Amino acid sequence: MKLFAPKQAVKTHIISGFLGAGKTTLLQHLLAQKPEHETWAVLMNEFGQIGVDQQMLPQQQGYEVKELLGGCLCCTSQLPMQIALSRLIQDTQPDRLFIEPTGLGHPAQLLEQLTEPHWQSQINMRALITVIDGSRLHDHEWTAQNLYQDQIKAAQIAVISHADQMQDADELALSTLKNEYIAYVQKWLKSEHGLLDLQEIDLDYHGIKRNIQPLITVQKSLNQQEPMPEVKQLPYHYVETAQGYTVAGWKFSKRWQFDFYELLDVLCELQNWVRIKGIFNTNQGWMTFNFNPDQFNYKSGDENIDNRIEVITQHEHDWYTLETQILKCRINEA
Known part of the structure; x- marks a missing residue:
């Protein structure tokens, strides 16, 4: 697919967040800050086949809104999204672009697509935003969901919505949340009724480099001259660094006990270490x-x-020893 470069790379914001977090309300208020002489564009993604959110956005001159319906543009085939986005940029030549994935989406995968080299002439990626419903932070069943956590982990900026409805338990949970994601989220903002100044979120995107490799025990068995095998499935090990912290993680098959x-x-x-978080299939259950x-x-x-499992630290560690100790705890060979 041929990409047509605009005159200048378009400032592009991804606004992610779990279902009902307040993404569209925030987007409405950001769009209200458009200077008269500029043209802004919005690419929205709804999981279902009937678009609703588009009707909630400004329809006057100076805005162009495009919807992709059915499925998640973060996870499904990249081609429909890339075609829609390229056409939107080519036809509209916007000064600023907002992308709102479905609440069921994985923004890290979308960000990975849009920071590939062939998009650099078209897109000036800004800091990824994840909107978090502050009034539900006390609800552990809500916040414990893997997708919810993955969306926060992808964020450079976390916007706490419904801040006016937060209770003491929510404030306490927010303090804990900031500590848990200290290596990921670089800026925390509170928003009441979706109000937020565009300048507060118009920051350069700074990616976290994740180096996914085979298990360290596998790496140790390779000849130094052998190329590192490409990781396409579990198990694997990864290390990423940001803001002076190192995150080391491992993923293993769910069949391993x-x-x-x-x-x-x-x-x-x-x-x-600063944090240790893990989920394991054990002989005592998950x-x-x-x-x-x-x-x-x-x-x-x-x-x-x-x-x-993920370990967050500010110190050097012997990850090989830790991996070896974890693997020794395995009790089946399935």
Whole structure:
């Protein structure tokens, strides 16, 4: 597909967020700040086949709104999204572009697509925004969902919506949330009724480089002259750095089962970390681990799509030793 470059790369904002977080309300208020001499464009994605959100946006001159219906532009075939986006930019030549994925979307995957080299002449990517409903932060069943957490992890800016409806429990949960995502979110903002100054979110995008590789034990077995195999499926190990923090993570097949008490011992004996979060299929059932230096919390949880663990630290670590210890806790060969 041939891409047509506009006269100048378009400032592009991705506004993500879980269902009902307030993305469209925020977008409405941002669009109201358009200078008269500029043209702005919006690309919206709804999971269903009937578009509703588009009708809530300004329809007057100076705006161009395009909807993609059915499925998620973050996860499904990239071609329809790329065609729609390229045509929108080519036909409209906007000064600024907003992309609102469905609340069921994975913004990190969309961001990965739009920061590929062939888009650089068209798109000037701004900081990715995730809108979080502040009035529901106390609801653990809501905040514990993997998709919800993945959307926050992808954010450079987190906008707390419905700030006027937050209770004391929500404020406490927000403080905990900031600590949990200290290595990811670079800026936290509160918004009442969707009100937010465009200048507060018009920041350069700074990506977090994630280096996904085979398990370290596999890497150790390779000859130094051998190329590193491409990782296309579980299990794998990754490391990423941002804001002076290192995040080391592992993902294993959900069929792998681990000895709960042996795994707990490994995690409790680890030193010099800021956060440890994990979900494991154990001989005691599926267990979630959420450690901070003051509390070692673990409890039974729902079945997950995989086994996973992340360790956030500001210190050097021997990740090979930790991986070896975790793998020794495995009790099946399935």
